[in-house]
Amino acid sequence: MDNHLQRPTPHIYESLDSDEPDVSFGIDLRKWAGSNWKAILRDSSNEKANGSGKGNVPPAFVALLKGLEMKYSEVPDELQRKSWIFLVDLRETHELRERINDPRVPLADMLDEVAKFNAPVIAATVKLWLLELNPPVCGYDAYEACKTIYAKRGDATSSERLSSAISDIMSRLSGVQILILDTLFAHLQALVQNTKTEEADEVFITKLALSLGRDLYHHRQEIFAPLVERAQQAIDRPMPVRKRTRPVDQRISRTRLSESGEDGVQLYRNLQNAPPPKETPADPVQAINEPAEEQEEDDIARAVAKGAEQASEASTSQTEHVSPTNNVLEDYTNAQSDDERTPTAPNPSSPPFIRAEPPVLHAAIAADSSSEPERPMTPSSNHDVAIDENVPVTPLAGTAGARLSRSGRMSMQREKTSEVGVLADAGEVSLKRAGSGEARTVRGPRGMLPQPPLSSTCQVCEMMRC
Amino acid sequence: MPPSQRFAQFKLVLLGESAVGKSSVVHRFVKNTFDNMRESTIGAAFLTQSVTLPEINATVKFEIWDTAGQERYKSLAPMYYRNAHAALCVYDITNSSSFQKAQNWIKELKKQASEGIVICLVGNKADLEDERQVDANAVTAYVEELSGEGIQVFTEECSAKSGEGVLEIFTNVAKALPVEETINGASKPSAGRQSGVELNRRPQQQGCC
Numbered sequence: 302m303d304n305h306l307q308r309p310t311p312h313i314y315e316s317l318d319s320d321e322p323d324v325s326f327g328i329d330l331r332k333w334a335g336s337n338w339k340a341i342l343r344d345s346s347n348e349k350a351n352g353s354g355k356g357n358v359p360p361a362f363v364a365l366l367k368g369l370e371m372k373y374s375e376v377p378d379e380l381q382r383k384s385w386i387f388l389v390d391l392r393e394t395h396e397l398r399e400r401i402n403d404p405r406v407p408l409a410d411m412l413d414e415v416a417k418f419n420a421p422v423i424a425a426t427v428k429l430w431l432l433e434l435n436p437p438v439c440g441y442d443a444y445e446a447c448k449t450i451y452a453k454r455g456d457a458t459s460s461e462r463l464s465s466a467i468s469d470i471m472s473r474l475s476g477v478q479i480l481i482l483d484t485l486f487a488h489l490q491a492l493v494q495n496t497k498t499e500e501a502d503e504v505f506i507t508k509l510a511l512s513l514g515r516d517l518y519h520h521r522q523e524i525f526a527p528l529v530e531r532a533q534q535a536i537d538r539p540m541p542v543r544k545r546t547r548p549v550d551q552r553i554s555r556t557r558l559s560e561s562g563e564d565g566v567q568l569y570r571n572l573q574n575a576p577p578p579k580e581t582p583a584d585p586v587q588a589i590n591e592p593a594e595e596q597e598e599d600d601i602a603r604a605v606a607k608g609a610e611q612a613s614e615a616s617t618s619q620t621e622h623v624s625p626t627n628n629v630l631e632d633y634t635n636a637q638s639d640d641e642r643t644p645t646a647p648n649p650s651s652p653p654f655i656r657a658e659p660p661v662l663h664a665a666i667a668a669d670s671s672s673e674p675e676r677p678m679t680p681s682s683n684h685d686v687a688i689d690e691n692v693p694v695t696p697l698a699g700t701a702g703a704r705l706s707r708s709g710r711m712s713m714q715r716e717k718t719s720e721v722g723v724l725a726d727a728g729e730v731s732l733k734r735a736g737s738g739e740a741r742t743v744r745g746p747r748g749m750l751p752q753p754p755l756s757s758t759c760q761v762c763e764m765m766r767c
Numbered sequence: 768m769p770p771s772q773r774f775a776q777f778k779l780v781l782l783g784e785s786a787v788g789k790s791s792v793v794h795r796f797v798k799n800t801f802d803n804m805r806e807s808t809i810g811a812a813f814l815t816q817s818v819t820l821p822e823i824n825a826t827v828k829f830e831i832w833d834t835a836g837q838e839r840y841k842s843l844a845p846m847y848y849r850n851a852h853a854a855l856c857v858y859d860i861t862n863s864s865s866f867q868k869a870q871n872w873i874k875e876l877k878k879q880a881s882e883g884i885v886i887c888l889v890g891n892k893a894d895l896e897d898e899r900q901v902d903a904n905a906v907t908a909y910v911e912e913l914s915g916e917g918i919q920v921f922t923e924e925c926s927a928k929s930g931e932g933v934l935e936i937f938t939n940v941a942k943a944l945p946v947e948e949t950i951n952g953a954s955k956p957s958a959g960r961q962s963g964v965e966l967n968r969r970p971q972q973q974g975c976c
Contacts, residue, residue: 324809326809326810327809327810327835391813391832391846391847392813392830395811395813398810429810432810432842432843433809433810433840433843435809435837435839435840436839
């Protein structure tokens with residue numbers, strides 16, 4: 302039996318937002334705030350729109366204070382103040398407690414019930430509600446700290462120090478705790494300010510302080526103002542959005558190269574402004590042997606201009622024999638958007654064996670290209686496509702593609718193509734290597750020789766749009 | 768004189784450690800029911816029930832304040848045992864620490880409560896005799912010790928689950944209360960009787976300040 306008693310007991314997990322209290326008295330404010338938060342979010346359309354902040358304080362507490370305010374109008378000033386001082390029979394207090402103890406009762410019905418009682422009973426029930434909170438309204442930590450502070454309290458000169466100490470404690474409270482205290486002391490301050498009696502305010506406050514916090518009353522404005530603002534912000538925080546937790550390949554996609562950085566923009570500007578080059582195009586083999594990231598910007602610009610010129614000539618000269626049906630790249634080009642269709646026109650420099658590419662690979666490429674996200678037509682995207690067209694297609698193109706695919710980033714789907722490229726790199730399947738190289742040439746960004754935006758110049762494109 | 772006119776009302780409070788069965792005892796007495804799963808009391812609960820004393824042809828009505836036993840609510844207890852005529856300090860016979868807590872409550876009552884308060888030390892869960900941890904002889908010895916100090920406490924055991932001994936406890940408390948004096952001195956109510964108020968009376972007339 303003794304061994305049984307000495308066993309450690311498990312700490313039971315208590316969720317703050319799943320256990321909705323079925324009572325109004327003796328609630329755990331943190332849990333209430335957790336469940337109420339969801340309710341606020343559910344009703345955010347009709348509550349927050351009003352800006353009333355309704356729902357941030359338990360309805361029973363709101364009903365009691367509102368009921369008190371209604372009752373104040375029925376009695377003279379002196380009795381209004383004394384409502385908080387009178388000793389009230391516990392049976393009446395508990396009767397009111399029972400009537401508003403169901404949190405499912407609407408606030409209006411609670412107010413009706415509260416209105417049946419006298420102001421002193423309502424005030425006593427407010428105190429009872431605060432007393433029965435479990436944990437206390439300030440929590441256990443603050444309770445101990447308050448005990449320490451008030452044990453040291455002495456003359457009135459220490460009031461300022463006390464105020465700062467209380468501010469410090471209050472700043473550690475949660476939102477709902479601050480709002481409840483602020484609501485209560487705002488009510489009491491309004492009561493004292495709106496009622497004039499022979500009794501000095503200080504005397505009344507001292508009497509009030511026998512059951513309620515004196516310093517919170519005196520320094521309400523400076524203590525509560527920033528805290529309430531903070532609490533309101535905390536409560537009005539937006540609903541957390543479900544975040545993507547699935548791993549996402551964040552490597553730079555070749556298709557997005559021109560969108561992602563200034564390089565693309567720069568390329569486009571060069572494309573627009575560059576004068577016609579006088580030199581011959583760069584040696585394709587040399588271009589391939591140089592990794593893309595090692596190329597100088599000037600070289601790129603030059604290449605862009607050159608490629609633009611070439612593409613322009615090619616598109617105009619081959620317009621008549623270009624047919625979407627006699628080209629094995631048709632599958633691919635159909636999958637592209639209109640703007641990207643033109644660059645797929647057969648390149649005269651492409652070796653014939655590329656067109657004998659295995660259909661499996663084509664299907665994969667077509668699927669790949671069709672899965673590309675639709676993007677707005679931007680100069681950079683056009684440029685992106687244009688870059689690809691003029692990459693010389695040689696068996697070595699796959700090599701370059703493989704290399705680039707390792708150094709640059711690509712989408713997950715394109716990994717398959719990359720693998721083919723890697724295989725080709727190893728010299729295992731020459732046909733695939735060529736095919737994969739061609740595939741990248743057609744749609745990949747790796748090509749260093751871009752073309753001008755064909756959407757405005759290419760006749761094929763215009764024809765297709767018709 | 769008809770029995771209905773021989774009527775006395777007393778305030779009774781239940782104190783004790785959490786989960787000893789205070790609420791179960793009260794519900795057995797008031798409603799003659801027992802729930803295996805009962806929610807922990809928050810603050811306090813208020814119930815009333817009457818006991819007839821045929822010997823003196825009187826009816827005793829109990830205003831029962833069933834307090835929460837959790838430590839959190841310990842500070843609220845004085846509010847409820849103030850002006851009480853009778854107190855049941857309940858312990859669990861299968862839990863020795865609850866008996867210690869009940870002894871502490873008795874000490875506090877003698878210090879803080881009304882002068883002539885009737886205190887009954889109640890051992891609940893008597894149906895769990897196999898798991899008993901609180902020896903009946905130890906309880907008797909403790910009561911005798913209190914008697915030597917001039918504190919009159921009587922002890923009972925009951926089982927809220929089976930209902931055994933519950934009614935007897937309240938009946939014995941009623942017998943120990945000054946029923947005759949209260950009935951005869953109705954025009955001159957005792958200190959405890961003053962806790963009741965007329966609902967129609969303006970509340971400021973009861974004020975302390």
